[in-house]
């Protein structure tokens with residue numbers, strides 16, 4: 286089973302540089318090929334680790350006007366709430382680079398979780414129709430140029446938590462949950478079919494608390510391996526890359 290490319294870094298500084306290079310290269314390739322770059326962000330430590338994109342040379346070399354920005358998951362809170370993934374990305378990244386405000390597709394914060402999920406899927410459908418987002422040849426799913434994910438110590442990615450029924454969703458592109466084990470409880474999330482249809486998926490993981498989940502997500506653990514959500518990230522035709530620091534990689538057999 287191909288579990289993707291491993292990029293294990295000695296230091297956070299090195300990881301941050303490699304991650305910025307990776308995103309900048311994918312952005313350039315996608316703009317060259319399609320004229321746009323459709324990228325989905327997550328919350329958590331990821332945004333801080335993307336920080337180099339706001340600095341030289343990336344802040345100047347990246348074609349920010351071609352970026353269309355989405356969220357792989359969002360907490361159902363006001364956009365100015367400390368728990369908002371939109372706010373995190375805006376404060377940490379988007380306000381520091383010249384993205385086009387109308388290309389920033391944040392999730393509606395003034396309706397119920399269910400409505401927000403439906404609205405988001407509708408927006409994505411429109412943008413697939415106009416090919417701002419590509420479409421998968423296999424299943425008509427949106428094919429994001431890049432989906433960036435973090436990993437929780439319990440093995441969750443986006444807001445797909447272990448043993449949660451949202452993991453079984455095959456029809457919807459965006460779903461909602463009201464019982465997240467990690468607060469806040471109400472969340473909107475991409476489903477596995479969308480994550481696994483992307484051209485590129487990067488999972489960015491640092492710290493010892495994630496080492497066991499990284500092991501269960503990547504290694505050949507055998508038949509008793511718990512099927513954590515991160516292990517279900519398996520792009521059908523796209524490329525999967527793991528950005529890990531030494532600590533997160535410390536339980537991997539080959540490292």
Ligand code: 6PG
Nearest residue numbers: 327328329330435436437442443
């Ligand atoms: C969220 C995130 C979530 C996050 C992981 C890892 O909204 O909670 O999108 O999926 O990426 O929980 O978060 P940390 O990197 O902060 O541990």
